[in-house]
Amino acid sequence: MPARARGRDECGVDVPAVSVEHLSKSYGTSVAVRDVSFEVQKGEVFALLGPNGAGKTTTVEILEGFRERSGGRVQTLGVDPADHSTQRWLRTRIGVVLQELAVEPFYSVRQVLSRNAGYYPNPRPVDEVIELIGLGEKADDRVKRLSGGQQRRLDVGLGIIGNPDLLFLDEPTTGLDPSGRRETWELIRLLAASGTTVLLTTHYMDEVEALADRVAVLFGQEVVASGTPSSIGGRDLGAVTIRFRLPEGVSPASLPMRAEPSDDGHVEIHTEDEVRVLHELTGWALEGGHPLQGLSVLRVSLEDIYLGLTQERAVRRIEGSEQGGSVR
Amino acid sequence: MTSADTPVKGSFRGVSDIPLVARQVRFEQLSFWLNPIGALITIGFSVVFIVIFLSTSRHSTVNYLPINLGQYYVPAFAAYGIMAACFNVLAITMVNRREMGLLKRLRLSPLPTWMLLAAIFVNWMIIALIQIVLLLAVGRFGYAVHGPQDVGAFLLVLFVGLLSFTAMGVGISTVVPNADAAGPVVSLVFFILVALSGLYFPVRPGSGLATFTGVFPIRHLILAMVDSFNGIPGTSVWNDLLVVAIWGAVGVFVSLRRWDWSPKRG
Numbered sequence: 001m002p003a004r005a006r007g008r009d010e011c012g013v014d015v016p017a018v019s020v021e022h023l024s025k026s027y028g029t030s031v032a033v034r035d036v037s038f039e040v041q042k043g044e045v046f047a048l049l050g051p052n053g054a055g056k057t058t059t060v061e062i063l064e065g066f067r068e069r070s071g072g073r074v075q076t077l078g079v080d081p082a083d084h085s086t087q088r089w090l091r092t093r094i095g096v097v098l099q100e101l102a103v104e105p106f107y108s109v110r111q112v113l114s115r116n117a118g119y120y121p122n123p124r125p126v127d128e129v130i131e132l133i134g135l136g137e138k139a140d141d142r143v144k145r146l147s148g149g150q151q152r153r154l155d156v157g158l159g160i161i162g163n164p165d166l167l168f169l170d171e172p173t174t175g176l177d178p179s180g181r182r183e184t185w186e187l188i189r190l191l192a193a194s195g196t197t198v199l200l201t202t203h204y205m206d207e208v209e210a211l212a213d214r215v216a217v218l219f220g221q222e223v224v225a226s227g228t229p230s231s232i233g234g235r236d237l238g239a240v241t242i243r244f245r246l247p248e249g250v251s252p253a254s255l256p257m258r259a260e261p262s263d264d265g266h267v268e269i270h271t272e273d274e275v276r277v278l279h280e281l282t283g284w285a286l287e288g289g290h291p292l293q294g295l296s297v298l299r300v301s302l303e304d305i306y307l308g309l310t311q312e313r314a315v316r317r318i319e320g321s322e323q324g325g326s327v328r
Numbered sequence: 329m330t331s332a333d334t335p336v337k338g339s340f341r342g343v344s345d346i347p348l349v350a351r352q353v354r355f356e357q358l359s360f361w362l363n364p365i366g367a368l369i370t371i372g373f374s375v376v377f378i379v380i381f382l383s384t385s386r387h388s389t390v391n392y393l394p395i396n397l398g399q400y401y402v403p404a405f406a407a408y409g410i411m412a413a414c415f416n417v418l419a420i421t422m423v424n425r426r427e428m429g430l431l432k433r434l435r436l437s438p439l440p441t442w443m444l445l446a447a448i449f450v451n452w453m454i455i456a457l458i459q460i461v462l463l464l465a466v467g468r469f470g471y472a473v474h475g476p477q478d479v480g481a482f483l484l485v486l487f488v489g490l491l492s493f494t495a496m497g498v499g500i501s502t503v504v505p506n507a508d509a510a511g512p513v514v515s516l517v518f519f520i521l522v523a524l525s526g527l528y529f530p531v532r533p534g535s536g537l538a539t540f541t542g543v544f545p546i547r548h549l550i551l552a553m554v555d556s557f558n559g560i561p562g563t564s565v566w567n568d569l570l571v572v573a574i575w576g577a578v579g580v581f582v583s584l585r586r587w588d589w590s591p592k593r594g
Contacts, residue, residue: 066432091436091438096433098432102433103430106363107362111355115352115355119348119437119438162438
C-alpha cells in the first residue's frame, strides 16, 4: 500500500486532509482566487470566512475537483483533485453540501438518500442518516412537501450519506431557523467527534466560534488572516474591556484605576493587562465591600476582528485605485 | 484500513458499474412516474391524437402515397413519441436539473458521467418505447392498422431516432439560459416544426413547405418511420436517417462544447 494511502508521506508524517499552496483561479481577466494558501489537518473543523465574492466557493469547488485551478498546488486527501485518474475514488471519500438546495422534489426523503447511498462503496445506513438529520417522521414524505429548513437538513444528509472522510459544507445553515442551525451545529460536532474532517464556508461569526478549530478570512480573493477563532487577527493579544455595575453612591472616580461610565449604567475599564487590573479591582472591591454586579471581561469580538480586517483592506484598495487613477 | 482508503487510479470498481447504471435507470423512471401529471401528458398526448385522427380520417388516402391516412398517422406519431420524449421533455428536464443544482450534485458524487448519461438515455428510450407500443396497440386493435412491414428498417429508425434526438435534446438544453426559458424555447421550436413537418397532415415532397422542413430532422424521422411501416416501393429510410444522424452529430458537438454542470442563471 502506498505511503500516501495510509495518510502519511514518505517520511511517515501525516498528510493534511487539505493542502493549498499559492492557489489561483482566473476567468479571463477576472481573478476569482489569488495566491491562497492554507492547510486543514485531519479531524479538524476549518472555516473559510469572507464576504460574497471573496472566493470561498471557488476555492472549495477546486478542492472538490469540480473546477480546475489556474495555478498553485492543491491536495485533497493526498491526491490532486484535478487528476481525473483518482477523481472517482476521491468522490467516494468526500461529502459535499452545496450553497443552494439541490434535491429532487418528487422523491421521498428515504428514496433520495437510498439513491445516493448506492453511489458509494461504504455508505452510512439510510435510516441512521434520517435520524441524524432529524427527519425520522418525514422519511416517507415527498421532498417538495418539506419546509425549507427540512430540505436543507436533507441536503446535509446527502452530504454525509457516503460516510465521508472529508465534508465540504458551503454555507450549510443559510436559511435555517435558530433551532435548525443549532441542530446542524450538533450534527457537525458529532461528525467531527467521529473523526470526519470538515471544511466549512460561512458568513456567520457565531458559527465559526461554535464549530471551527481554525479559521481563514478570505477577502478580495486572498487570505488576509488565519488562526484559531480566539487568536485570529491578534484577538488574544489586544485590549480587553472589563465591565461591571457599581453600587449606588460609589463613584467611578473612587476606583484605583481609570474607568469610564457607559451608556447603560455600567462602568468600563479598557486594558491590555487584565490580570493585574482584575487583581487590583477585586482587591479594592473586597476591601471596601463593594459588590461588582455583572462583572465580565470582554475580548474584542470575532466580528470586530473580521470587520477590521476586511474594511481596512477595502479602504486600502479604494485608496490604491484612486492613486493609480491619478497617476494615469 | 480498508481498500477504500487507497486512491484508485483509472477504472474504479468500488461500486459495480452495470448494476449501478440499472439502478440509476430505476431511479430515473421513479422520478418520471412520481410526477403522474407530467407522465400522463408526455405519454397520453400522442395516444389521444392518434385516436382522434384515426377515428375521423383513417380511410382517406395520402395525397402522394399509396396508403391511407391510418397507415400514415400511426408511424408518424410513433416518430413523434421518440421526438417528444428524447428531445422536448428531455431538454426541459435537463435545463431544470442544471438550474436546480441537481447536475452539480451528481457531478460531485462518485457516479461517473457516462453512467448518468447512459441512464438518462435508457430512461427516455423506455418512455418513448412505451408510447410506441401504445400507439401500435391502439392502431392494430382499435383501427386495424398494421405494424412495421420492414422490422429491420423499423428497428434501425428507432435506434437512430432515439440516439439522435437524445443528443439534440441534450444539445439544446445547453443553450437554454434558464429554467423559465426552457419550456417556451424548446417546446415552441419543437411544436411548430412538428406541425409543419407533416405530423398532422402529409406534406407532398417537392413543395415549399417540404423543402423548408426538409432542412430539419423532424420531417425525416417521420418519413423514415412511415417508410419502415409501409415498405413503399421506391422509398428508402437511408437518406432520411442520414439527415437525422447528422443532426444528432450536431447535438453531440454542441453538448460537448457547451455542457455545464453548474446553473447558468442567465
